[in-house]
Amino acid sequence: MKIDIKNAIENQCNGLLRTKSFINGVWVSSENESTFEVTNPFDNSVIANVANLGGSETKKAIDSANEAFKTWSKTTAEERSRLLKKLYQLQLDHIEELAQLLTLEQGKPLVESRGEIKYGASFIEWFAEEAKRTYGDTIPSHGHDKRIITLKQAVGVVAAITPWNFPNAMITRKIAPALAAGCTVVIKPAHQTPLSALALAALVEKAGFPKGVFNVITSDTAKEIGDELTANPIVRKLSFTGSTKVGKTLMRQCSDTVKKVSMELGGNAPFIVFEDANIDNAVRGAIASKYRNAGQTCVCTNRIFVHDNVYQTFVDKFTVAVNKLKMGSGLDEETAIGPLINSDAVTFIDGLVKNAVGEGAKLITGGEKIADKENFYPPTILTNVTNSMEICRNEIFGSIAPIIRFKDEAEVVKMANDTPYGLASYFYSNDYAKIWRVSEGLEYGMVGINTGMISTTVAPFGGIKESGNGREGSKYGMDEYLEIKYVCIGGVL
Numbered sequence: 001m002k003i004d005i006k007n008a009i010e011n012q013c014n015g016l017l018r019t020k021s022f023i024n025g026v027w028v029s030s031e032n033e034s035t036f037e038v039t040n041p042f043d044n045s046v047i048a049n050v051a052n053l054g055g056s057e058t059k060k061a062i063d064s065a066n067e068a069f070k071t072w073s074k075t076t077a078e079e080r081s082r083l084l085k086k087l088y089q090l091q092l093d094h095i096e097e098l099a100q101l102l103t104l105e106q107g108k109p110l111v112e113s114r115g116e117i118k119y120g121a122s123f124i125e126w127f128a129e130e131a132k133r134t135y136g137d138t139i140p141s142h143g144h145d146k147r148i149i150t151l152k153q154a155v156g157v158v159a160a161i162t163p164w165n166f167p168n169a170m171i172t173r174k175i176a177p178a179l180a181a182g183c184t185v186v187i188k189p190a191h192q193t194p195l196s197a198l199a200l201a202a203l204v205e206k207a208g209f210p211k212g213v214f215n216v217i218t219s220d221t222a223k224e225i226g227d228e229l230t231a232n233p234i235v236r237k238l239s240f241t242g243s244t245k246v247g248k249t250l251m252r253q254c255s256d257t258v259k260k261v262s263m264e265l266g267g268n269a270p271f272i273v274f275e276d277a278n279i280d281n282a283v284r285g286a287i288a289s290k291y292r293n294a295g296q297t298c299v300c301t302n303r304i305f306v307h308d309n310v311y312q313t314f315v316d317k318f319t320v321a322v323n324k325l326k327m328g329s330g331l332d333e334e335t336a337i338g339p340l341i342n343s344d345a346v347t348f349i350d351g352l353v354k355n356a357v358g359e360g361a362k363l364i365t366g367g368e369k370i371a372d373k374e375n376f377y378p379p380t381i382l383t384n385v386t387n388s389m390e391i392c393r394n395e396i397f398g399s400i401a402p403i404i405r406f407k408d409e410a411e412v413v414k415m416a417n418d419t420p421y422g423l424a425s426y427f428y429s430n431d432y433a434k435i436w437r438v439s440e441g442l443e444y445g446m447v448g449i450n451t452g453m454i455s456t457t458v459a460p461f462g463g464i465k466e467s468g469n470g471r472e473g474s475k476y477g478m479d480e481y482l483e484i485k486y487v488c489i490g491g492v493l
C-alpha cells in the first residue's frame with residue numbers, strides 16, 4: 001500500500017501536526033516570528049515550518065515549569081497515574097497518525113514507526129503504574145531515642161534534550177518517569193524531528209495535564225537552548241540522549257550548578273557469532289540489530305565478529321539475507337530500509353567504507369552512493385575487516401556491516417571491549433558456561449544472548465564507560481527523577 005504524502009500531512013495527522021512550541025499550556029511562536037524548515041529525508045521536500053525559539057523563550061518555559069512544579073509535585077501518585085494512563089491511551093488511539101508523522105520527518109519504515117509509537121506508549125503505561133510504588137524505607141536506628149525514615153521526592157524541573165533517531169520514544173522514556181515522580185519538564189527535541197514532540201504535546205494537552213507541567217521548545221539553535229537549560233539553576237536535572245561528544249559538553253555545563261544528569265550516549269556494539277551458534281538464528285539477529293532504522297540506533301550492531309570455523313557460512317547466509325532488504329520510501333509498506341537522516345550521514349558512512357577498503361577490507365555488497373537518491377545508502381557488507389580499522393573505531397550509525405574473523409574466546413572478548421563505548425553487545429552461543437563467562441566479561445550496560453532485539457520497557461536501558469550513565473525504563477527508571485531524603489526523628493523516649 002502506498003500512502004499519499006500530501007494527504008498524510010493535510011488530513012491524516014488529525015490535528016496532530018503542530019508548528020508552534022508549547023509553553024505553559026499555550027502554543028507559541030518565537031518572539032521574532034522566525035521559523036525553521038522540517039524536511040522529509042526521503043526527498044528533502046519541506047513538510048512544515050516550525051517556530052524557532054531562543055534562550056529567552058527557554059527561560060520562560062523553565063519559569064513556567066517551576067511554577068507548575070509547586071502544585072504538580074503535591075498531587076497524589078494516583079492523580080498523576082490517572083493522567084499518564086489517559087496519555088498512554090491517547091497515544092495508542094493515534095498510532096497511525098503519529099507513525100505517519102514520524103516516518104515523514106525521520107524516514108524510517110512505517111512498520112518501525114508504528115513499533116516506536118507502541119514502544120513509546122509502553123513507557124507511559126509502565127511509569128503510570130510505577131508512580132504508585134515510589135516507596136521509602138524505615139531504617140533500624142543508631143540511637144534509642146531516634147527513628148529514621150527515608151522519603152523519595154521529585155527532583156524538580158527536568159530538562160530533556162533528545163535525538164532524531166527515535167523522535168517519540170526517546171521523549172516518552174524520559175518524560176513518563178519524570179511526570180510520574182512529580183517533576184515538570186522542558187523538552188528540546190532534535191531540529192530534524194520536532195513534529196513528533198509537538199504531536200505528543202497536543203496529546204498531553206488533550207489528556208488534561210495542568211499548564212506548565214510539560215513544555216516543548218523547538219529550535220535549530222541547539223547551543224543557545226542548551227546553554228540556558230544547563231546554566232539555569234532552576235533546572236535540577238538534565239536527561240540527555242544523543243552523541244557522546246555533545247553529552248560531554250552538557251555534563252561539563254551542568255557541573256556549574258551541580259545538576260543531576262542522565263546520559264544516554266553513543267555505542268559501538270559488538271555482535272559475536274561463536275562456532276557453536278545456530279547460524280540461521282545469528283543471521284536473523286544480525287539483520288534485526290544491524291539494519292533497524294537503516295542502522296541509525298545507538299544499540300545497532302557496529303562490529304560483527306565471527307569464529308573462523310563458521311565465518312564463510314555466516315557471510316554467505318548473511319549476504320543472501322541483506323540482498324533481500326528493500327530500500328525505499330518509509331511510507332511504502334514493503335520498505336525495509338529507508339533513507340538516512342541527511343546527505344552528511346551518507347557522506348560520512350561512504351567515507352568509512354572507502355577508507356576500510358583502502359585499509360584492506362573486501363566489499364561484498366553495497367558500498368556505493370545512489371545517483372538520484374541523495375540520502376540513501378545501500379545495505380553494505382565488508383569482510384576481511386580488522387578491529388583496528390577506522391570503521392571499527394567509530395560509531396557507524398548507518399547501513400554498513402563490517403565482519404571480523406576470530407579464533408579464540410578470550411581474544412574476541414578483548415577485541416569487543418577495546419572501545420571507549422559500553423552500551424549494547426550481542427553474542428550467539430549454545431554453550432551455557434561460555435554464555436556466563438562472556439556475559440560477565442563484556443564491558444557493556446546491556447548484553448543480548450541469542451537475540452538481536454533487547455529494548456523493552458521492563459528492563460534497564462543504559463550504558464557504561466563513554467556510553468553514559470543512568471538507566472531508563474524498568475523499576476530503576478524512576479530513581480533518575482527522585483531524590484532520597486533521610487529524616488531523623490529525635491526525642492522519641
Ligand code: NAP
Nearest residue numbers: 162163164189190191222223226242243246264265266298
Ligand atoms: P547529537 O548531535 O548529540 O544531538 C542530540 C540532541 O542534542 C539534539 O536535540 C541536538 O539538537 C542537541 N544538541 C546538539 N548540540 C547541542 C548543544 N551544544 N547544546 C544542547 N543541545 C545540543 O546526536 P544525534 O546525531 O541527534 O543522535 C545520534 C546520537 O545519539 C548517536 O551517537 C546515538 O548513539 C545517540 N543515541 C543514544 C541513545 C541511547 O539511549 N544511548 C539513543 C538514541 C541515540 P539539534 O538536533 O537541534 O542539533
